[in-house]
Amino acid sequence: MTGGEQGVRMAVRCTDCGGTAVRSVGQFLTHGRELWWDAERSCPQCGAACCEDSDQDAAPQDVREALLTAHAPARLRLTGPLTDPVAALRALRGDADLSLQQARELLDRLRDFGLAGTAVEMAYWRARLAERGVAAEVADGFGRAYRYVGPPELWAGGGDGGTGGGGTGGGHGQPVRTAGEFAAWAEDRQAAELAEPFTFVIDLGGALRLAPRRSEHVACAGGELVLSAGEIGFRRSRDGWEVETVSNQSTGYCPDTTSWPAVATALARIGLPHPGAFTHPVVFRRCPRCARCNVVREEHYACVFCDADLPEQWNVDVTALP
Known part of the structure; x- marks a missing residue:
């Protein structure tokens, strides 16, 4: 790529x-x-x-969203150990309007799981890093990116406009990237909280973000694009925590069931055993006649509002022309 x-x-x-x-x-x-x-x-x-x-x-938010939803995010990863972090920081700051703290956050992402963004943005950062002697490669990300398609009034916040820096916008959900972070997050939860599922999203960088169940997914994501979204429940086992239930139930993002690999990758990164698939998969389709969003039940692909046939392929937010 x-x-x-x-x-x-x-x-x-x-x-x-x-x-x-x-x-x-x-x-x-x-x-x-x-x-x-x-x-x-x-x-x-x-x-x-x-x-x-x-x-x-850097492209404005609407341009980045169009490219990311049409082509899916790319991922920039280091190809070897980072022997000169100062050189990488200088490359990431460059002549861009980034603070030292922002550059450090980008570097942490790069060293950990990689940066994510459009393929062009990742090629740009790869070139900047190469000029400083830092080797990196651009590869495919974790699948389709989904943008918020729910009621506008449910998201009164705003993104950061996109920095071209690989998904640096701060989500409002708690990011959980490691086993230690999950243990600390679970320790802070009350027993009543842990007894019910939580709102979750997978951000473009592949990280799990968690929020209380009744939180809006768009708030959990900070208004940003996601790789998946839904509800997730945990339970204690003899060996520690594990995922009990997980779904793609999010009427704000309406992710396809094919977004499961992004969820599985995030959970495996944390070290959380999981069921291997969505335990409660939800099939979202938009009606080509009335444009209303449907939940397909029992493989009955017919609009509940106007009875028109629904497509077999996901089409909730298909905006690109052939």
């Missing part, structure tokens, strides 16, 4: 005639190390066309 250029075409409303226009957004590298993005719009009905923007900078 080189990640030199990525783009996506989406259907949007034409501001001139009210018809359906095509918005094309992209991100690319020039000279092997300069990160650029652009966006343009054209309407086949009225002929209106314009270049929305182009800049040598």
